[in-house]
Amino acid sequence: MNRIVVDPITRIEGHLRIEAKVENGKIVDAYSSSTMVRGMEKIVEGRDPRDVWAFVQRACGVCTTVHAIASIRTVEDALDIVVPPNAEIARNLITISHAIQDHVIHFYHLHALDWVDVTKVLEADPKATSEIAQSISKWPNSSPGYFADVKARVKKLVDSGQLGIFTNGYWGHPAMKLPPEVNLLAVAHYLEALEWQKEIIKVHTILGGKNPHPHFLVGGMASPINLDDAGGLNAERLAYIKHLLKQAHKFVNEVYVPDLMAIASFYKDWGAIGESKFKNYLAYGDLPTDNYRNPSSFKWPGGIILNGDLSKVHPIDLENTSEIQEFVYKAWYDYSVGKDKGLHPYEGETNIHYTGPEPPYEYLDVEKEYSFIKTPRWKGMPMEVGPLSRMLIGYASGKEEYKEVIDWALKTLDVPVNVLFSTLGRTAARGLETKLLADWGLEFIDQLLANIKAGDTRMANMEKWDPSTWPDEAKGVGYMEAPRGGLAHWIVIKNQKTERYQMVVPTTWNAGPRDPKGQMSPYESALLGTPIADPANPVEILRTIHSFDPCLACAVHLYDKHGNHVGRISIDTGCAI
Amino acid sequence: MTTSQQKETYLDALLERGYSRRDFMKFVTFITAYMGLEHSMVSQVAKALETKKRIPVIWEHFQECTGCTESFIRSDHPIVADIILDSISLDYTDTLMAAAGHNAESAKQKSMKENYGKYILIVEGAVPTKDGGVYCTIAGRTAVDILKESAAGAAAIITFGSCSAYGGVQAAYPNPTGSVPVDAIIKDKPIIKVPGCPPISEVMTGVVIHYAVFGTIPELDSIGRPKQFYGKRVHDSCYRRPYFDAGLFAESYDSEEAKKGYCLYKLGCRGPVTYNACGFMEWNNGVSFPIKSGYPCIGCSENNFWDNGPFQERLVNISGFGIEATADKIGKVVLGVAAGGAALHAIATNVLKRKEIKESIESGMENEKHLNS
Numbered sequence: 001m002n003r004i005v006v007d008p009i010t011r012i013e014g015h016l017r018i019e020a021k022v023e024n025g026k027i028v029d030a031y032s033s034s035t036m037v038r039g040m041e042k043i044v045e046g047r048d049p050r051d052v053w054a055f056v057q058r059a060c061g062v063c064t065t066v067h068a069i070a071s072i073r074t075v076e077d078a079l080d081i082v083v084p085p086n087a088e089i090a091r092n093l094i095t096i097s098h099a100i101q102d103h104v105i106h107f108y109h110l111h112a113l114d115w116v117d118v119t120k121v122l123e124a125d126p127k128a129t130s131e132i133a134q135s136i137s138k139w140p141n142s143s144p145g146y147f148a149d150v151k152a153r154v155k156k157l158v159d160s161g162q163l164g165i166f167t168n169g170y171w172g173h174p175a176m177k178l179p180p181e182v183n184l185l186a187v188a189h190y191l192e193a194l195e196w197q198k199e200i201i202k203v204h205t206i207l208g209g210k211n212p213h214p215h216f217l218v219g220g221m222a223s224p225i226n227l228d229d230a231g232g233l234n235a236e237r238l239a240y241i242k243h244l245l246k247q248a249h250k251f252v253n254e255v256y257v258p259d260l261m262a263i264a265s266f267y268k269d270w271g272a273i274g275e276s277k278f279k280n281y282l283a284y285g286d287l288p289t290d291n292y293r294n295p296s297s298f299k300w301p302g303g304i305i306l307n308g309d310l311s312k313v314h315p316i317d318l319e320n321t322s323e324i325q326e327f328v329y330k331a332w333y334d335y336s337v338g339k340d341k342g343l344h345p346y347e348g349e350t351n352i353h354y355t356g357p358e359p360p361y362e363y364l365d366v367e368k369e370y371s372f373i374k375t376p377r378w379k380g381m382p383m384e385v386g387p388l389s390r391m392l393i394g395y396a397s398g399k400e401e402y403k404e405v406i407d408w409a410l411k412t413l414d415v416p417v418n419v420l421f422s423t424l425g426r427t428a429a430r431g432l433e434t435k436l437l438a439d440w441g442l443e444f445i446d447q448l449l450a451n452i453k454a455g456d457t458r459m460a461n462m463e464k465w466d467p468s469t470w471p472d473e474a475k476g477v478g479y480m481e482a483p484r485g486g487l488a489h490w491i492v493i494k495n496q497k498t499e500r501y502q503m504v505v506p507t508t509w510n511a512g513p514r515d516p517k518g519q520m521s522p523y524e525s526a527l528l529g530t531p532i533a534d535p536a537n538p539v540e541i542l543r544t545i546h547s548f549d550p551c552l553a554c555a556v557h558l559y560d561k562h563g564n565h566v567g568r569i570s571i572d573t574g575c576a577i
Numbered sequence: 578m579t580t581s582q583q584k585e586t587y588l589d590a591l592l593e594r595g596y597s598r599r600d601f602m603k604f605v606t607f608i609t610a611y612m613g614l615e616h617s618m619v620s621q622v623a624k625a626l627e628t629k630k631r632i633p634v635i636w637e638h639f640q641e642c643t644g645c646t647e648s649f650i651r652s653d654h655p656i657v658a659d660i661i662l663d664s665i666s667l668d669y670t671d672t673l674m675a676a677a678g679h680n681a682e683s684a685k686q687k688s689m690k691e692n693y694g695k696y697i698l699i700v701e702g703a704v705p706t707k708d709g710g711v712y713c714t715i716a717g718r719t720a721v722d723i724l725k726e727s728a729a730g731a732a733a734i735i736t737f738g739s740c741s742a743y744g745g746v747q748a749a750y751p752n753p754t755g756s757v758p759v760d761a762i763i764k765d766k767p768i769i770k771v772p773g774c775p776p777i778s779e780v781m782t783g784v785v786i787h788y789a790v791f792g793t794i795p796e797l798d799s800i801g802r803p804k805q806f807y808g809k810r811v812h813d814s815c816y817r818r819p820y821f822d823a824g825l826f827a828e829s830y831d832s833e834e835a836k837k838g839y840c841l842y843k844l845g846c847r848g849p850v851t852y853n854a855c856g857f858m859e860w861n862n863g864v865s866f867p868i869k870s871g872y873p874c875i876g877c878s879e880n881n882f883w884d885n886g887p888f889q890e891r892l893v894n895i896s897g898f899g900i901e902a903t904a905d906k907i908g909k910v911v912l913g914v915a916a917g918g919a920a921l922h923a924i925a926t927n928v929l930k931r932k933e934i935k936e937s938i939e940s941g942m943e944n945e946k947h948l949n950s
Contacts, residue, residue: 006678039753049885061644113675162666167684169675198651209867210643210860222871231838458830
């Protein structure tokens, strides 16, 4: 028995540790552990609910915006505030531009170095790379001279002896399969994508003032529409947004998606590796074309797929206390009801109790608790969230555009549909989703322009801004689809202050430790059976873990140092979801 | 992998471009004189130029959200690829490096050993100190332990973001994990504070490039912030300042006044007490900044801004500033605390403009009475 420890898992957000047991060249057991905690929910207690978005937004700066949007929706749900259509669209544009940017960064900067051998670039023929590039895309940066310059740049770096971020990479590893020319193509686009990602995100700067961490407003958006003054969104600002979305559309369709398909064609074996054991997929849904309160209008439909059965999408109710529950069986927390019970977020407790080894340590004691992440379950079952879940739910819901891109990808790669349930499937789904997002971005900006043309310039509903208009007690739930999957927040407001706040985030679903039944969450179960060619350089672990796009700071934010009992809240009001 | 052990140096660069070793020595003689050094220093200068490497940088991530790294890669000038390929050697960073686990840790150890006393340490995130530091561990070691080790061989430390500079969101009340900023632990190194949540991209790369190009730490104010970026209040460089001076305020979001771009002071804007470059550099290569997009500043580059709330409350209503204080009086109080060249400059400017400001404050207060009634 050989236990491999990978800590830190790099090229992710946050602090993740994987311990895996390897026998006969394959992983037979795996443990996923988050090793950092801050205490967001505790920190927002007692604060003005209209401020909470800013605090919880800092749960993550990679998925910046997502917690802010979930939070303002949560407060709006509690206070029964309906935002104007233009604000709904503006939020969609923020979600879409962010998801596109985040997926591109994930592919090139967080995931690619698991598949691309940077040093092999030195063996590439730039002319041959140019031919490949021109055969798969009409993207203009594709001349032999262009690729020769990139090759020279890599050579200069290698010759300097200072490899910087490429030091000790998995170069020359037997699992690396790309020909030198494709490696050169990928490295050239690594650099281009790094430069391009700062452009699309300017949609946030226009609508929210800055990125990372743009500003938001309970009740709508604070960026007003005024075609006759520089104080708000005028023709220039709106044209700027459209220009950025068009640029993004081009980059996604001419660089990201062709590269994804080209690289995937060399790694089809990964279509049979990395399937999460239960094949249960969850999405709350998002991107309303009508209103957030009308889920049937969502571009991203919500629902649940069980056991890989694409013939049925099950409904989900975020307020039903017997559906979503969090467990702490193997996590560094205590529950007053006992460690084997699950609690709905409205009843949740966050009493930290670290029982791990005293640092510095070599191994975690996985027979005891081993992570700062709780373990969420839907009706007791583990769920996978993320782009793959959304694409499967869209597909199973019979949405034509989903079917079109998925069928196209399967046909192009010449692989069967069950390949979707894998490491390769997860990575491909992210790219296909980006293709849809690029289309939708253009649809939404046109819808915004049409609304303004028709005379609707409202951006915020301020009727309930003043806390004196609020009931003494209110509670609500808000959700959205973050790049990494379904995200939901729950709030209880009492006497105009935040009484309780709970967040169940995408990486919590995917990365949680085992539950009382011993069931593994997706990270752990997806690693089972993964081949490990060289235990000292386990790049295969990175491939599967990165295919989920981990975001650990999001996943861990709970804390109550002194084990204070957090009172239960009975559910007696209905909220429109 | 196999790599050439040869380092690219100024000498290599000259040889590559067809110059001879003799040309190189002429250049060295010239540059030595230019730098005002004794002729006997020629050989030392030549040695330095022959062995000049990209500046090694170790980037630690502790209790953070990675928003500072995200901001860093948004930089427009220079673009981040040029920095990491041409100016610095980013030898350790969780977010971007190819290697993971022990491969990543050994890369860091090697760089810190080879470049002892010469590397720049960048810290993103705060450091939890409660209960032996168990609330942030990497590779089985606590953040406190790692920080002490990485700081020991650093030439200087740059704290990117309000978390490593001041403690940040995790240090907000009740600070559950006992989070502290870097300077609460490291006392014997120069620390450049680059606060903000996150800081502006070009401010971050600007600080790094200043060091890479000029070989010096930029001039800092009394609390360690580079003056070139943190010498002005957002209020002083805000394009909406004339509305403040004229007493024209937005009282609600999406109102007629908000649509006209009036001052956001009454909606809680922290511009009058916040030192940052947002007003004159703006964000994401000058596209906008929160106030320009209609949102009040929340003061994210100031110490303890999370607990200086609620953000919706305008400054005069916040305890500590006095109920009847005006924004300019608040500004002076804060300026007094910050002290320094920029502060003196601002005060001098205000003195010159005193009559004008007095009038505008009076009209602003008149306006406020009207709004409050």
